Amino acid sequence: MPMNRIAIGEPGEASRPDALKAALAEFFSMLIFVFAGEGSGMAFSKLTGDGPATPSGLIAAALSHAFALIVAVSVGANISGGHVNPAVTFGAFVGGNITLLRAILYWMAQLLGSVVACILLKFGTGGMKTAAFAVSADVTPMNAFVFEIVMTFGLVYTVYATAVDPKKGNLGVIAPIAIGFIVGANILAGGAFDGASMNPAVSFGPAVVSWTWDHHWVYWLGPMIGAALAAIVYDMCFIGRGTHEQLPTTDY
Numbered sequence: 001m002p003m004n005r006i007a008i009g010e011p012g013e014a015s016r017p018d019a020l021k022a023a024l025a026e027f028f029s030m031l032i033f034v035f036a037g038e039g040s041g042m043a044f045s046k047l048t049g050d051g052p053a054t055p056s057g058l059i060a061a062a063l064s065h066a067f068a069l070i071v072a073v074s075v076g077a078n079i080s081g082g083h084v085n086p087a088v089t090f091g092a093f094v095g096g097n098i099t100l101l102r103a104i105l106y107w108m109a110q111l112l113g114s115v116v117a118c119i120l121l122k123f124g125t126g127g128m129k130t131a132a133f134a135v136s137a138d139v140t141p142m143n144a145f146v147f148e149i150v151m152t153f154g155l156v157y158t159v160y161a162t163a164v165d166p167k168k169g170n171l172g173v174i175a176p177i178a179i180g181f182i183v184g185a186n187i188l189a190g191g192a193f194d195g196a197s198m199n200p201a202v203s204f205g206p207a208v209v210s211w212t213w214d215h216h217w218v219y220w221l222g223p224m225i226g227a228a229l230a231a232i233v234y235d236m237c238f239i240g241r242g243t244h245e246q247l248p249t250t251d252y
Contacts, residue, residue, distance in 0.1 A: 005096025014101045022080035022102070023109040029076035029084045030113030031120075033068045034205055039121050040064035042128050058191050066184030073176040081163075082176065085199045086110050091156040091227035095235050097164060107201075114205030122209055132212035133195040133203045133219055141215045144194035148222025149229070151186040152198045156230035158182045165239055198223055 013019055041064075044057050069084065076082035081098075083089045089106045092098040098106075118130040135144045162168060162175035183198060190196035197203045203219035206212075 006093065007096065007099045009099030009101030013099060014105050019102055019105055023105045025076040025079035026083060026106050027109040027113040027116075029072040029080070029082060030110045030201055031117045032075070033065075033072035033084055034114045034117035034202055035121060036068035036071075037061070037065040037202065038118060038130055038206060041131060042121060042125055045131070046125070046128065053192070058188060061191055062184040062187040065187055066180040068180075069183050070176045070180035073179055077176065080106065084110070085155075085223075086201050087152050087199060087223035087227040088156060088159055090224050091159065091231040092164070094228045095160070095164065095231040110201040111204050114201040115208050116205075118205040118209040130206040130209045132206040132210050132214075132216075133197050134212075135194050135215050135218065136192060139193045141218055144215065144218045145222045147190045147194050148197060148218055149226040151190050151196060152223040152226030153230045154186060154226075155179065155182050155198050156227040157234055160230060160234040161238075165234070194218065198226075200224070 041057075041061055044060055045051075048054075048057070072084045073082035076084065081092070083092065083106060086107045089098065089103050089110070093100060093103045122128065122130055135141055158178050159175070162171050162178045168175075186198060187196040195203075197219045200220045200223055203216065207216055
């Protein structure tokens with residue numbers, strides 16, 4: 001069981017230079033990702049005069065998030081592992097690939113990066129609203145909760161298959177592309193229902209800046225559960241105790 005490999009971390013680990021550099025990398029990667037992803041939605045709203053959601057808007061959101069995530073993961077890969085998502089970090093922790101102390105450092109950096117990105121967007125757009133994630137009409141919070149679990153399961157399963165698995169070989173080279181693609185595909189699948197967050201930090205920044213917290217728990221609990229399930233399932237089925245390698249971070 002990967003749960004047996006969960007580690008708290010050594011005293012002082014969170015203050016080590018390598019850990020601080022990794023957290024800084026997560027901050028900048030998240031800022032890049034949220035600025036491009038949230039910014040594309042704001043640009044679409046401006047072009048359409050805050051019109052209703054359209055299929056073209058959904059496609060634009062999927063493409064912008066996919067492209068931005070490919071870049072954000074790539075630029076952080078050699079420093080922090082390029083998690084760019086508290087749920088991915090949680091999945092790495094559950095699988096014994098990162099200590100709790102380093103994970104907390106990552107979470108703080110990721111959340112701060114998202115908030116700063118949204119503040120910059122609000123200022124740069126002349127005060128436009130940073131739209132928080134919301135459950136669509138005729139969709140219940142439980143429907144959205146299930147969506148977030150399943151979509152994040154697919155994301156973290158992809159992370160494990162292409163980046164964490166010691167047997168990945170050259171497949172690791174395309175990990176950022178695969179991760180970006182699954183996020184884009186999931187936005188096409190779930191965006192019309194709950195916005196398809198799959199990332200608590202991506203939901204947190206707009207919620208803070210717009211101070212909108214309706215059903216916000218969905219965008220934390222769903223992704224965290226989906227990430228933990230993916231980590232446990234992939235590790236137990238395809239990595240196993242005998243072939244597992246302890247990794248300081250999720251190495252993209």
